Amino acid sequence: MISLIGAISCLLGSLLMLISAVGLFRFPDIYTRIHATGIAPSLGLILLLFGAVCFFPSFWVIGFVLLMIAINFLTSPLTAHLIARAAYRTGLDLWEGSVKEEIDPKDFE
Amino acid sequence: MNPTELILQLSFWVLVLSIFITLLHLYQGPMIMDRVNALNLLSNLVVGLLLVFGFIFQNLIFLEISLVFCLVSFIPIVAMVHFLLKRYGK
Numbered sequence: 001m002i003s004l005i006g007a008i009s010c011l012l013g014s015l016l017m018l019i020s021a022v023g024l025f026r027f028p029d030i031y032t033r034i035h036a037t038g039i040a041p042s043l044g045l046i047l048l049l050f051g052a053v054c055f056f057p058s059f060w061v062i063g064f065v066l067l068m069i070a071i072n073f074l075t076s077p078l079t080a081h082l083i084a085r086a087a088y089r090t091g092l093d094l095w096e097g098s099v100k101e102e103i104d105p106k107d108f109e
Numbered sequence: 110m111n112p113t114e115l116i117l118q119l120s121f122w123v124l125v126l127s128i129f130i131t132l133l134h135l136y137q138g139p140m141i142m143d144r145v146n147a148l149n150l151l152s153n154l155v156v157g158l159l160l161v162f163g164f165i166f167q168n169l170i171f172l173e174i175s176l177v178f179c180l181v182s183f184i185p186i187v188a189m190v191h192f193l194l195k196r197y198g199k
Contacts, residue, residue, distance in 0.1 A: 007116040010164060014120040014127075017157055020150060021127035024134045030142050037146055041153035048160045052172060055164050061172070068176055075183040079149050086190045087142040089198040 006054025013047030016040050029095035030087045038080030045072055117165050124158045145189055152182035 023036030049065040094101060131154060135147040156175050163171030 003113050004116075006164070007113045007120070010161060011116050011120040011123070014123040014157060014161065017154055018123050018127040018130075021130040021134075021154070024131065024147060024150065030140065030146065033143070033146055037150040037153075041150065041157075045153065045157060048157050051164065052160060055167075056169060056172075061169075064172060064176065068179055071176075071179050075179075076153075079183050079186045082187060082190045083142060083146055083149065086145075086193050086198070087140075089194060090142070091197075092140060092142060 002054050002057070006051040009047050009054065010051035013044040013051065016044035016047065020044070029098070030092055031084060031094060031098075034080050034084050038076060042072055042076050045069075114165075117161065121158075121161050121165065124154060124161060128154050128158070141193065145186060145193075148189075149186050152178070152186075156182070 017040070020036050020040035023040070024033055027033045027036055046069060049068060053062055053065055088103070128151065131147050131151050135144055135151065138144045138147060156179050159171050159175040159178060163169065163175070
């Protein structure tokens with residue numbers, strides 16, 4: 001029974017990752033594609049690790065899973081921010097439907 | 110067939126399908142930052158695939174492999190972004 005709960009949680013996590021992969025094609029712009037790749041796989045990984053706790057129920061695995069969630073929460077915003085910063089500073093344009101641009105491009109030297 | 114095994118096989122094929130979709134975007138992305146972005150997603154997908162392998166084969170070693178992959182997978186992104194900013198940034 002508990003392994004069935006883990007399998008359903010694992011399926012939900014992989015479906016979130018599929019949604020994130022489809023979002024690469026559905027969004028028009030690099031700055032909106034970062035929303036697809038930076039946010040959804042974190043929740044998918046959390047659901048997969050919950051499945052890991054259900055499949056291997058031991059005290060060691062729970063600490064392992066908490067460690068992996070902490071590492072992913074440190075590195076996932078880091079890479080998303082770096083990609084957005086590099087895309088802006090190498091001069092990629094925003095989508096024409098964007099409503100607000102906080103930074104003036106003339107501020108760069 | 111056991112329903113747990115069936116759901117695990119289904120999630121394995123869903124992850125393989127999303128890896129192929131991401132590889133297609135990696136192939137035909139118009140700008141280089143799109144490719145870096147797809148590579149970032151691909152590392153997350155491979156971590157998920159390793160976890161599903163661990164559930165299917167009932168082996169705990171795949172969790173350790175996925176932890177190591179999660180630790181090192183952000184380094185190439187940082188290296189590529191650093192190179193692109195030095196080369197093309199203003």
